[in-house]
Amino acid sequence: MRISSLEIFNIATNSIAKVNEGLVQTQEQMSTGRRVLTPADDPVAATKIMQLTEEIASIKQYQNNINIAENNLFLEESTLNSVSNLVQRVQELAVQAANTATLSLNEYQVLATEVDARIDELLNLVNTKNANGDYIFGGFKSTQEPFTGSPLTGFRYNGDDGQQFIKVANNTTVAATDSGKRAFVDIESSTNTVNTYASSANTSNPPLEMGIGRVVDQLAYDRFYPEDIVITFNADSNISPPGKNFTATERSTDRVILENEPYIAGREYIINGVSFRMTGSPVSGIAATPATRIFGSEASLSFPQDFFTTPESFTMSVKGKSETFILDALINSTADLSTVLNDTANGNAQKLTRLGLTVDAQGIQMPDGLNLTVSNGSATIDDVMGLDTQNGSTSTNGVQAQAGDRSFIDSSKKQDIITTFARFAEAMREYDGETATRENLSDTVAQTLDNLANAQTSILDVTSTIGARMNTLTSTRELHFDSEVVNKEVLSDLRDLDYAEAATRLSQQSLILQAAQQSFIRVSQLTLFSQL
Numbered sequence: 001m002r003i004s005s006l007e008i009f010n011i012a013t014n015s016i017a018k019v020n021e022g023l024v025q026t027q028e029q030m031s032t033g034r035r036v037l038t039p040a041d042d043p044v045a046a047t048k049i050m051q052l053t054e055e056i057a058s059i060k061q062y063q064n065n066i067n068i069a070e071n072n073l074f075l076e077e078s079t080l081n082s083v084s085n086l087v088q089r090v091q092e093l094a095v096q097a098a099n100t101a102t103l104s105l106n107e108y109q110v111l112a113t114e115v116d117a118r119i120d121e122l123l124n125l126v127n128t129k130n131a132n133g134d135y136i137f138g139g140f141k142s143t144q145e146p147f148t149g150s151p152l153t154g155f156r157y158n159g160d161d162g163q164q165f166i167k168v169a170n171n172t173t174v175a176a177t178d179s180g181k182r183a184f185v186d187i188e189s190s191t192n193t194v195n196t197y198a199s200s201a202n203t204s205n206p207p208l209e210m211g212i213g214r215v216v217d218q219l220a221y222d223r224f225y226p227e228d229i230v231i232t233f234n235a236d237s238n239i240s241p242p243g244k245n246f247t248a249t250e251r252s253t254d255r256v257i258l259e260n261e262p263y264i265a266g267r268e269y270i271i272n273g274v275s276f277r278m279t280g281s282p283v284s285g286i287a288a289t290p291a292t293r294i295f296g297s298e299a300s301l302s303f304p305q306d307f308f309t310t311p312e313s314f315t316m317s318v319k320g321k322s323e324t325f326i327l328d329a330l331i332n333s334t335a336d337l338s339t340v341l342n343d344t345a346n347g348n349a350q351k352l353t354r355l356g357l358t359v360d361a362q363g364i365q366m367p368d369g370l371n372l373t374v375s376n377g378s379a380t381i382d383d384v385m386g387l388d389t390q391n392g393s394t395s396t397n398g399v400q401a402q403a404g405d406r407s408f409i410d411s412s413k414k415q416d417i418i419t420t421f422a423r424f425a426e427a428m429r430e431y432d433g434e435t436a437t438r439e440n441l442s443d444t445v446a447q448t449l450d451n452l453a454n455a456q457t458s459i460l461d462v463t464s465t466i467g468a469r470m471n472t473l474t475s476t477r478e479l480h481f482d483s484e485v486v487n488k489e490v491l492s493d494l495r496d497l498d499y500a501e502a503a504t505r506l507s508q509q510s511l512i513l514q515a516a517q518q519s520f521i522r523v524s525q526l527t528l529f530s531q532l
Contacts, residue, residue: 055483056484059480059487062168063477066477069174071130072176073176073466073469073473076136077463080183080459080466081463083417086118086125087417087456087459090118090421090448094445095449097111097424097428098442100438100441105432105433108431112426112428115421115425119151119425126147126184137180137183138159139177141162147180147184147418149418151425152211154195154197154209154210154419155212155418157416159179160179160181161179161181163176164176172476182458182462184416184458187451187454187458188454189413189414190447190450191215191218192225192226195410196210196211196407197408198210201406202405203283204283204405208233208279208281208282208405209278211276211279213274214444216274216440217270221272221274227252228252229271230248231407233285234246234260234285237287244262245260246263247261248271257272263282265279278407282405285401285403285404286404287401288367288399289397289399290367291365291366292364292398293374294363294386296385301334301383301385301386303333305331306331307327307331312378312381313325313376314374314376314377314378314381315376316373316374318357318370318371318372321355323355324376325341328340329343334361335361337385341359342359356370357372369399369401371395372394373393373395374387375391375392417455420448420452423444423448
């Protein structure tokens with residue numbers, strides 16, 4: 001068989017190129033230290049390498065998450081220990097304050113001043129931030145200050161119950177924070193107590209503020225408990241001379257407890273055994289515009305009308321409540337009509353009271369501003385009243401009163417640590433050596449000691465859960481470390497190059513390439529022209 005010169009060159013070129021490709025690949029492997037450079041080199045190994053690489057990256061991220069969680073928990077634990085030390089110090093002051101027979105008034109003022117300083121310190125602790133600038137006790141609302149207020153305005157927790165969880169393994173998450181509500185607010189009180197605060201919807205400037213409030217008559221308050229009190233500022237015209245005033249009602253029933261009480265900023269008010277003070281300039285309410293159904297003029301009415309012989313009736317309705325009124329007398333004027341409608345003998349007066357209506361010779365009024373309807377009458381009654389009672393007639397001029405600013409006194413079985421400190425300090429400041437303040441101080445000291453003991457229990461409970469979570473993080477980190485070592489070993493076996501084998505292969509491939517090149521040179525010279 002004859003082989004052309006072109007074929008010889010093609011065969012030699014392909015062979016040399018193939019050998020050279022293997023040589024280049026080996027050189028790349030040695031320069032990178034990797035056996036598998038592309039999935040085509042070893043498809044099975046390449047798939048496994050990808051899986052192992054992703055798993056190792058996940059372990060790295062989990063280890064970073066563990067570090068973040070540990071830092072947060074270390075900070076929280078340190079803060080809780082500091083709060084616990086503060087509580088212990090105030091417990092010592094409370095035991096000292098119980099000695100009313102030996103301590104002077106000035107000494108009580110000194111003790112109160114120290115407790116005030118401890119309140120400031122406590123506020124700083126419960127508003128601690130982590131390295132990211134987030135409040136560690138704010139729950140999910142970690143960007144806003146969780147605890148605000150002062151002894152004059154009361155204290156509020158602005159966070160929520162949330163805990164921020166961090167994933168530290170495929171199936172493991174750990175709470176990296178605790179809410180301030182759980183640690184410092186939801187603490188069992190030794191007695192029924194209250195939380196006082198102003199409504200967030202108030203618009204006054206300077207704003208209406210509520211002091212911390214306290215129970216000064218436990219028996220009176222226990223009879224009222226667990227009801228809440230709503231304080232609503234009325235129209236200035238509700239009192240004479242006109243001025244700011246408020247009404248206190250029971251939240252669940254709207255029952256009036258204290259009505260049209262003049263407001264004096266900073267004055268102590270006592271309602272159902274609860275003492276409180278309000279400051280600021282509250283926005284007053286707007287008085288109601290009465291709804292009316294005016295009788296017709298006597299010149300246009302038909303008198304006399306004798307309902308004594310044949311009584312007739314009609315209906316008046318207000319806000320879904322209806323009453324039937326009887327006309328059972330001789331009526332010669334609208335004054336007579338008013339007398340019949342205010343008669344107690346036929347029950348009309350009682351019905352007016354139930355509906356909240358008043359009647360005089362001019363007509364019917366609803367002072368509260370609710371519109372009223374007269375209906376179910378007769379042509380004769382229409383002639384006497386000058387109103388359409390047959391088809392029904394409804395007032396349109398009534399406007400209900402608009403409430404002003406509001407404050408609230410909520411019943412509670414819980415008392416936060418800051419409020420416990422503040423009420424203790426207030427009792428010492430008010431102590432003047434008299435029997436009443438001595439008894440109040442003694443009661444407050446006893447409640448303070450009980451409440452602080454409960455606070456210590458709450459702090460210890462949270463601290464213990466932190467310890468459990470730290471143990472979880474430690475064991476999870478060790479597991480990740482072991483997994484990482486194993487995965488890296490397997491990855492190395494699959495991916496890393498055996499340099500001894502590669503060096504031998506490189507030498508072999510270099511020798512083959514040189515032999516191929518030299519053989520081609522000699523073969524390429526075997527032509528008939530060289531024999532001439």
